Amino acid sequence: MSTDSAVQTGRPAVTAAPAPVRHWLRLLRSELRIVFVRPRNLAMLGVLAVAPVFLGFALWVNTPQPGAGGGNSGAAALIGQVAENGVFLALLAIFVLMTLILPLAIAVVSGDALAGEAGLGTLRTLLTVPAGRVRLLATKYVVIVIFSLVASALVAIVGLIMGALLFPIGPVTLLSGASVPLIDGLARLAMIVIYVATALAALGAIGIALSTFTQHALAVMATMLVVVVVSQILDAVSQVAVIHPYLPTHFWLAFDALLRTPIDWTQIWHGLASFAVYAVIFGAVAVARIRRANISS
Amino acid sequence: MTLIDARSAGAGPDRPAAADPSLAIATAGLAKRFRGGQLAVDHIDLAVPVGSVYGFLGPNGSGKTTTIRMLLGLIHPSGGSFTVLGASGADGIDAALPRVGALVEGPAFYPFLTGRQNLARCDAADRTADLGTSRARIDHALEQVGLLAAADKRYRAYSLGMKQRLGIASGLLRPRDLMILDEPTNGLDPQGTREIRTLIRQIAAAGTTVFVSSHLLAEVEQICSHVGVMSTGRLVFQGTMADLRGRGERRIAIHTAEPDRAAKVLADLGLAGAGVAGQDVTAVLGEHAPEAINAELVRAGVPVAGLATVRPSLEDLFVQLTGEGFDVNG
Numbered sequence A: 001m002s003t004d005s006a007v008q009t010g011r012p013a014v015t016a017a018p019a020p021v022r023h024w025l026r027l028l029r030s031e032l033r034i035v036f037v038r039p040r041n042l043a044m045l046g047v048l049a050v051a052p053v054f055l056g057f058a059l060w061v062n063t064p065q066p067g068a069g070g071g072n073s074g075a076a077a078l079i080g081q082v083a084e085n086g087v088f089l090a091l092l093a094i095f096v097l098m099t100l101i102l103p104l105a106i107a108v109v110s111g112d113a114l115a116g117e118a119g120l121g122t123l124r125t126l127l128t129v130p131a132g133r134v135r136l137l138a139t140k141y142v143v144i145v146i147f148s149l150v151a152s153a154l155v156a157i158v159g160l161i162m163g164a165l166l167f168p169i170g171p172v173t174l175l176s177g178a179s180v181p182l183i184d185g186l187a188r189l190a191m192i193v194i195y196v197a198t199a200l201a202a203l204g205a206i207g208i209a210l211s212t213f214t215q216h217a218l219a220v221m222a223t224m225l226v227v228v229v230v231s232q233i234l235d236a237v238s239q240v241a242v243i244h245p246y247l248p249t250h251f252w253l254a255f256d257a258l259l260r261t262p263i264d265w266t267q268i269w270h271g272l273a274s275f276a277v278y279a280v281i282f283g284a285v286a287v288a289r290i291r292r293a294n295i296s297s
Numbered sequence B: 001m002t003l004i005d006a007r008s009a010g011a012g013p014d015r016p017a018a019a020d021p022s023l024a025i026a027t028a029g030l031a032k033r034f035r036g037g038q039l040a041v042d043h044i045d046l047a048v049p050v051g052s053v054y055g056f057l058g059p060n061g062s063g064k065t066t067t068i069r070m071l072l073g074l075i076h077p078s079g080g081s082f083t084v085l086g087a088s089g090a091d092g093i094d095a096a097l098p099r100v101g102a103l104v105e106g107p108a109f110y111p112f113l114t115g116r117q118n119l120a121r122c123d124a125a126d127r128t129a130d131l132g133t134s135r136a137r138i139d140h141a142l143e144q145v146g147l148l149a150a151a152d153k154r155y156r157a158y159s160l161g162m163k164q165r166l167g168i169a170s171g172l173l174r175p176r177d178l179m180i181l182d183e184p185t186n187g188l189d190p191q192g193t194r195e196i197r198t199l200i201r202q203i204a205a206a207g208t209t210v211f212v213s214s215h216l217l218a219e220v221e222q223i224c225s226h227v228g229v230m231s232t233g234r235l236v237f238q239g240t241m242a243d244l245r246g247r248g249e250r251r252i253a254i255h256t257a258e259p260d261r262a263a264k265v266l267a268d269l270g271l272a273g274a275g276v277a278g279q280d281v282t283a284v285l286g287e288h289a290p291e292a293i294n295a296e297l298v299r300a301g302v303p304v305a306g307l308a309t310v311r312p313s314l315e316d317l318f319v320q321l322t323g324e325g326f327d328v329n330g
């Protein structure tokens, strides 16, 4: 303990000229660093990167007949295409991981966002700086959106690399039967990555809203997974078909429209609109909550 | 400074806290009732003068942390009002917080980041801090609390004393007019406690008002100019240290082989609260002169072996104020 170094006085305020954008970018960088250096999140991204590798080897060892599964939609249709074209490994990986692992990754990050910080006590540290309640919430949501994009892109890129290593790569035969140049196929893959990231970002809005209600990150993750699984189950029950379009997961896999010619844009727009509605509703809940919340942890 | 009994001060729950510029913190009827139903803070009127080192004392559970959370806008009061450095209320307080350094309910940082990275994160959250001097300010704060050498260790590996000091360092990232420190010595050994006291003295010497809570009187009595004493949510005393010392009633204590006769003499003289314990007799001195009492005892033939006047210790006063044993040793 230094006893003779001068303690800063309370007199001249070291206050910067207002530069809200630069200050905000600094907070955003700090939030990104927290999310992307946290050991658990790195492990999570590791799992996302390894999954397409396993999937690729599994299909390489036990190569399905071209067109196997016979289905014209879903995983079956994609599996049948992988042996002919490695690009489909990226699509299959996204399709498979969207059922649980990608939502889980978003659930982990959303749980950490506010509930985790509250549990750790760091939320009170940040709010007394003061970081600003709504400003902090907004920054954390931007980080969730970025994380959604990184996670989906990671799966697609690793899938693509594995696909190229294990299977032929060339012009892409779409699910509707037409063949398009490889570059066109890759552009469709990029659009699918963005579509899936949007779906995950909407899930993240539900997550960050839940995150304002508790200081237990695990409770947020568990609740989100229950929401995802229950929504998927209801989506499969034809007796409740009337509520299907309103389920949060209903449009998650609608990206197969991008694998047909002509592209059924209405399906894509319906999906994006559904995600936007969920993001706005739960974003509003989160803002209302964080403004009033008692931070007593 | 006058003695204020929070109940008799007559603060209506909605009387606004005075915007008195000589007070760094002022509250009026500030109250918090948690959902459980119990009043954690029971209509308190704090007055923390600018430039003071204010000891906010009280046993565990007496409402100190809850009060501090309200002052920092972390929780919303159920009643009353408060002003911190001229900014009022949970919604307006953010305007003053850049001038307030705070440590609430012990330090809270990310275990997987180093001390320096943790401070950088606090600084990054600050929307008015000078961007260009961030590194220098972080180093300066670390140096002030003596953590420069351990700056690049992970927080996980810090000792409790180092964690507390990092918590104080986060309050020193920029010049402050007010430091609010909630139990900064909690759990520390005597050496660690001394270090924190030295640090608080330096902060105060630089002109910063310090509001420091503790459940241990002994840990802060040396550094405080003012004290407020909490007991089950109520502010049962507020004033200068001198006010507190002066509050104890002087008693006379007589050592004699005939205590019962001595007690009778004291009672006849009109001294209240006479009590006998073995060969010792004590009573409240009041306005009586000890030498006159001695003369009276001798006239009555009481063999006086010893006579003294005693003031209760600060510890005794705390026991009286808080109505329970004040934990002296932690």
Ligand SMILES: Nc1ncnc2c1ncn2[C@@H]1O[C@H](COP(=O)(O)OP(=O)(O)O)[C@@H](O)[C@H]1O
Pocket: A296, B034, B035, B036, B040, B058, B059, B060, B061, B062, B063, B064, B065, B066, B067
């Ligand atoms: N979030 C909370 N919910 C319900 N009761 C609480 C909460 N926080 C504190 N309390 C209660 O309020 C009282 C005062 O607590 P606190 O302010 O932490 O006391 P201190 O800091 O003086 O030890 C205690 O009885 C405690 O149990």
Ligand SMILES: [Mg+2]
Pocket: B061, B064, B065, B066, B105, B183
């Ligand atoms: Mg406390």
